[in-house]
Amino acid sequence: MxxxxxxxxxxxxxxxxxxxxxxxxxxxxxxxxxxFNAAFLLQCLTAIGVERVDMDKL
Structure with missing residues:
Protein backbone atom coordinates (compact mmCIF):
# COMPACT_ATOMS: atom_id res chain seq x y z
CA MET A 1 0.00 0.00 0.00
CA PHE A 36 -13.73 -4.53 -2.94
CA ASN A 37 -16.38 -2.52 -4.71
CA ALA A 38 -15.91 0.50 -6.92
CA ALA A 39 -17.25 2.82 -4.22
CA PHE A 40 -14.45 1.76 -1.87
CA LEU A 41 -11.89 2.27 -4.62
CA LEU A 42 -13.17 5.79 -5.26
CA GLN A 43 -13.18 6.55 -1.53
CA CYS A 44 -9.55 5.43 -1.26
CA LEU A 45 -8.52 7.46 -4.30
CA THR A 46 -10.24 10.52 -2.85
CA ALA A 47 -8.66 9.95 0.55
CA ILE A 48 -5.13 9.79 -0.86
CA GLY A 49 -5.66 12.84 -3.04
CA VAL A 50 -5.87 11.29 -6.50
CA GLU A 51 -7.63 13.72 -8.80
CA ARG A 52 -7.09 11.93 -12.11
CA VAL A 53 -6.57 8.36 -13.25
CA ASP A 54 -4.87 7.88 -16.59
CA MET A 55 -6.21 4.59 -17.90
CA ASP A 56 -3.54 4.42 -20.61
CA LYS A 57 -0.85 3.96 -17.95
CA LEU A 58 -2.49 1.05 -16.14
Missing part, protein backbone atom coordinates in the same frame (compact mmCIF):
# COMPACT_ATOMS: atom_id res chain seq x y z
CA UNK A 2 3.00 2.26 -0.33
CA UNK A 3 1.48 3.71 -3.46
CA UNK A 4 1.49 7.47 -3.01
CA UNK A 5 3.53 6.87 0.19
CA UNK A 6 0.41 6.10 2.26
CA UNK A 7 0.40 3.36 4.90
CA UNK A 8 -2.68 1.39 5.88
CA UNK A 9 -2.83 3.35 9.12
CA UNK A 10 -2.69 6.66 7.26
CA UNK A 11 -5.37 5.47 4.86
CA UNK A 12 -7.66 4.71 7.81
CA UNK A 13 -7.13 8.26 9.07
CA UNK A 14 -7.67 9.83 5.66
CA UNK A 15 -10.81 7.81 5.05
CA UNK A 16 -12.14 8.92 8.44
CA UNK A 17 -11.59 12.55 7.38
CA UNK A 18 -14.04 12.02 4.51
CA UNK A 19 -16.54 10.16 6.68
CA UNK A 20 -15.60 6.56 5.90
CA UNK A 21 -15.25 4.35 8.98
CA UNK A 22 -12.92 1.42 8.28
CA UNK A 23 -10.55 -0.59 10.46
CA UNK A 24 -6.95 -1.08 9.37
CA UNK A 25 -7.33 -4.89 9.38
CA UNK A 26 -10.41 -4.66 7.13
CA UNK A 27 -8.59 -2.45 4.64
CA UNK A 28 -5.53 -4.69 4.65
CA UNK A 29 -7.74 -7.74 3.95
CA UNK A 30 -9.76 -6.05 1.21
CA UNK A 31 -6.68 -4.85 -0.62
CA UNK A 32 -4.70 -8.07 -0.23
CA UNK A 33 -7.64 -10.14 -1.54
CA UNK A 34 -8.36 -7.60 -4.27
CA UNK A 35 -12.07 -7.86 -3.46
Missing amino acids: KLKGVTYSQLVERLAEIGVDEKEANIRNKLSRGK
Whole structure:
Protein backbone atom coordinates (compact mmCIF):
# COMPACT_ATOMS: atom_id res chain seq x y z
CA MET A 1 0.00 0.00 0.00
CA LYS A 2 3.00 2.26 -0.33
CA LEU A 3 1.48 3.71 -3.46
CA LYS A 4 1.49 7.47 -3.01
CA GLY A 5 3.53 6.87 0.19
CA VAL A 6 0.41 6.10 2.26
CA THR A 7 0.40 3.36 4.90
CA TYR A 8 -2.68 1.39 5.88
CA SER A 9 -2.83 3.35 9.12
CA GLN A 10 -2.69 6.66 7.26
CA LEU A 11 -5.37 5.47 4.86
CA VAL A 12 -7.66 4.71 7.81
CA GLU A 13 -7.13 8.26 9.07
CA ARG A 14 -7.67 9.83 5.66
CA LEU A 15 -10.81 7.81 5.05
CA ALA A 16 -12.14 8.92 8.44
CA GLU A 17 -11.59 12.55 7.38
CA ILE A 18 -14.04 12.02 4.51
CA GLY A 19 -16.54 10.16 6.68
CA VAL A 20 -15.60 6.56 5.90
CA ASP A 21 -15.25 4.35 8.98
CA GLU A 22 -12.92 1.42 8.28
CA LYS A 23 -10.55 -0.59 10.46
CA GLU A 24 -6.95 -1.08 9.37
CA ALA A 25 -7.33 -4.89 9.38
CA ASN A 26 -10.41 -4.66 7.13
CA ILE A 27 -8.59 -2.45 4.64
CA ARG A 28 -5.53 -4.69 4.65
CA ASN A 29 -7.74 -7.74 3.95
CA LYS A 30 -9.76 -6.05 1.21
CA LEU A 31 -6.68 -4.85 -0.62
CA SER A 32 -4.70 -8.07 -0.23
CA ARG A 33 -7.64 -10.14 -1.54
CA GLY A 34 -8.36 -7.60 -4.27
CA LYS A 35 -12.07 -7.86 -3.46
CA PHE A 36 -13.73 -4.53 -2.94
CA ASN A 37 -16.38 -2.52 -4.71
CA ALA A 38 -15.91 0.50 -6.92
CA ALA A 39 -17.25 2.82 -4.22
CA PHE A 40 -14.45 1.76 -1.87
CA LEU A 41 -11.89 2.27 -4.62
CA LEU A 42 -13.17 5.79 -5.26
CA GLN A 43 -13.18 6.55 -1.53
CA CYS A 44 -9.55 5.43 -1.26
CA LEU A 45 -8.52 7.46 -4.30
CA THR A 46 -10.24 10.52 -2.85
CA ALA A 47 -8.66 9.95 0.55
CA ILE A 48 -5.13 9.79 -0.86
CA GLY A 49 -5.66 12.84 -3.04
CA VAL A 50 -5.87 11.29 -6.50
CA GLU A 51 -7.63 13.72 -8.80
CA ARG A 52 -7.09 11.93 -12.11
CA VAL A 53 -6.57 8.36 -13.25
CA ASP A 54 -4.87 7.88 -16.59
CA MET A 55 -6.21 4.59 -17.90
CA ASP A 56 -3.54 4.42 -20.61
CA LYS A 57 -0.85 3.96 -17.95
CA LEU A 58 -2.49 1.05 -16.14
